Every structure is written in C-alpha cells, then in structure tokens.
Amino acid sequence: xxxxxxxxxxxxxxxxxxxxxxxxxxxxxxxxxxxxxxxxxxxxxxxxxxxxxxxxxxxxxxxxxxxxxxxxxxxxxxxxxxxxxxxxxxxxxxxxxxxxxxxxxxxxxxxxxxxxxxxxxxxxxxxxxxxxxxxxxxxxxxxxxxxxxxxxxxxxxxxxxxxxxxxxxxxxxxxxxxxxxxxxxxxxxxxxxxxxxxxxxxxxxxxxxxxxxxxxxxxxxxxxxxxxxxxxxxxxxxxxxxxxxxxxxxxxxxxxxxxxxxxxxxxxxxxxxxxxxxxxxxxxxxxxxxxxxxxxxxxxxxxxxxxxxxxxxxxxxxxxxxx
Numbered sequence: 001x002x003x004x005x006x007x008x009x010x011x012x013x014x015x016x017x018x019x020x021x022x023x024x025x026x027x028x029x030x031x032x033x034x035x036x037x038x039x040x041x042x043x044x045x046x047x048x049x050x051x052x053x054x055x056x057x058x059x060x061x062x063x064x065x066x067x068x069x070x071x072x073x074x075x076x077x078x079x080x081x082x083x084x085x086x087x088x089x090x091x092x093x094x095x096x097x098x099x100x101x102x103x104x105x106x107x108x109x110x111x112x113x114x115x116x117x118x119x120x121x122x123x124x125x126x127x128x129x130x131x132x133x134x135x136x137x138x139x140x141x142x143x144x145x146x147x148x149x150x151x152x153x154x155x156x157x158x159x160x161x162x163x164x165x166x167x168x169x170x171x172x173x174x175x176x177x178x179x180x181x182x183x184x185x186x187x188x189x190x191x192x193x194x195x196x197x198x199x200x201x202x203x204x205x206x207x208x209x210x211x212x213x214x215x216x217x218x219x220x221x222x223x224x225x226x227x228x229x230x231x232x233x234x235x236x237x238x239x240x241x242x243x244x245x246x247x248x249x250x251x252x253x254x255x256x257x258x259x260x261x262x263x264x265x266x267x268x269x270x271x272x273x274x275x276x277x278x279x280x281x282x283x284x285x286x287x288x289x290x291x292x293x294x295x296x297x298x299x300x301x302x303x304x305x306x307x308x309x310x311x312x313x314x315x316x317x318x319x320x321x322x323x
Contacts, residue, residue: 017177018176019177019275020088041077045070055303065147079107103181107181107183119213154209158208169188184198185202217255228241
C-alpha cells in the first residue's frame with residue numbers, strides 16, 4: 001500500500017486550475033479586466049512608494065506603514081495575477097506541483113503579513129488619536145522598523161505552519177483544483193490523506209493571523225471612535241475621522257472576506273461563493289488600497305502635486321483629475 005501511494009504521488013506532477021476554465025466565452029474580457037486591474041494596482045502602489053521616498057513630509061510612521069503595505073500589495077498581486085493572466089491568454093491552466101506549493105506559500109505568507117501590518121496600522125492610529133502625548137516616544141524610528149519587520153517575518157514564518165505539512169501530503173488524483181490559484185482548502189481536498197490535521201492547522205492559522213489581528217484592530221477603533229465622540233469641535237471630529245476612515249474601509253473589506261473564506265466550512269454550495277470572495281481579497285483589495293489612500297488623503301495629494309510641479313507636469317496633479 002505504501003509503495004502504491006508513493007507511486008501515485010510521483011505520477012502526479014501537475015495540477016489544473018479550474019477557476020475560470022468553464023467560462024470560455026469570457027476569457028478575453030476577463031484577461032483585459034484583470035490586466036487593467038494588475039497594471040493599475042502596480043502603478044498605484046508604486047506611486048505611493050515613490051512619493052514616500054521623495055517627499056520628506058511623508059516620512060512619518062503612518063506613511064512608513066503605508067509604504068510597507070504598498071510593497072506587500074505589489075508582491076501579493078504579482079504572486080497571483082501573472083499566472084492568472086497567462087492562463088486566460090494562452091488557455092493553459094496547468095501548474096506543476098512544486099509551482100503550486102510555491103505560489104501557495106508566498107500567497108499565504110503575504111496575506112498573513114498584511115493581516116499583521118493592518119493591525120499595526122490600527123495601533124498607530126490608536127496612539128495618534130487616543131494617546132497623542134506618547135505617540136512620538138512609542139512610535140520611534142526603531143519601533144516602526146520592529147513593527148513592520150515583525151509583520152513581514154511573522155507572516156512568512158506563520159505560513160510554514162501549513163506549507164510544510166501540505167508538502168508532505170500524498171495527492172492521488174484527480175488533479176483539478178476548483179480555484180483560480182493554489183489555495184489551501186482546494187489542495188487539501190485533492191489529497192488522499194486524512195484532511196483533519198490540515199483543516200485544524202488552517203483554522204488555527206486563520207484564527208491566530210486573521211481573527212486575532214482583526215479583534216485587535218476592532219478594539220483599537222472602538223477606542224478611537226470613543227475618543228473622537230468626546231471631541232467638542234465638529235471640525236476636530238471630522239479631521240480625526242478622516243485620518244482613519246481610509247484604513248477602516250480597507251480593514252473591513254480585507255478581514256471580512258478572508259475570515260468568511262477560511263473560517264466557515266466549505267461545501268459544494270459555498271465553493272463558488274468563496275471563489276467570488278477570494279477575488280475581493282486577492283485582486284480588488286490591492287487595487288482599492290492605493291486609490292482610497294491617494295484620493296481621500298490630502299497629504300498624499302499635495303505630495304503628488306509637489307512632485308508633479310518639480311517634474312513640470314502639473315496636469316497630472318490629482319486635484320486637477322478630480323475636477
């Protein structure tokens with residue numbers, strides 16, 4: 001029996017991604033749609049990084065974390081979308097087992113890092129609004145580097161919890177993954193091993209690196225809202241809300257979709273719904289992030305206008321684009 005399982009495992013060298021394979025008439029429109037999303041995502045997040053580096057006024061903890069988030073979004077999108085675009089363009093949805101596990105590892109690591117970084121950003125807003133007198137001391141350059149570095153390192157280490165056991169599974173076939181990228185739950189379903197351990201690991205990892213950061217973020221915003229409501233000036237309340245509203249939108253969309261996708265049991269009736277949710281946190285969130293921060297944040301707009309003036313391209317100023 002052991003030799004037979006080993007033979008089955010070595011014979012299975014590739015998977016087939018079935019996520020959009022049943023929509024042959026929409027391959028070209030989907031390719032164009034995802035191509036535009038990918039290009040805008042890369043351009044928007046790259047622009048935030050360039051503005052942070054170029055403008056000294058943005059060298060604050062909040063924009064430092066935003067720059068790290070943009071780096072994460074670039075890596076995050078580049079892990080999934082190029083393979084998706086290649087499949088839509090060429091119609092080849094096959095991916096090697098090694099390539100599939102590699103894609104899952106980087107997707108998982110970057111997703112966990114983003115969850116941790118979003119909670120760090122909420123802590124930054126909590127200190128800025130609720131404890132402004134201690135903000136400078138607690139958010140020193142060293143503390144910011146440690147928090148950002150811990151988010152990156154923690155995410156990559158956390159993903160090893162599921163990736164290492166996943167790589168030890170025996171895949172007996174069939175080899176069709178009911179998704180548009182290599183995700184944990186569809187991969188486990190293709191294994192002939194007992195999936196209870198992997199299900200437990202997946203739930204535990206999601207609990208620690210998604211639910212716990214979400215609860216910490218929620219607690220931070222409860223304190224923030226409570227503090228804002230005590231501000232007597234309506235102008236002061238509006239200014240305080242504007243500093244954290246963008247982050248709250250991103251957090252709500254990202255955590256909400258990822259928790260539903262991984263913490264609820266997957267059934268045949270919910271599998272398609274979860275694929276739609278996965279498009280939200282894998283494709284739309286990296287796109288929306290720079291748009292929300294750039295269009296809703298006056299300091300970013302002013303930095304872009306300043307950079308455009310220095311480059312003598314004033315028509316690219318976002319204020320002009322919004323008219």
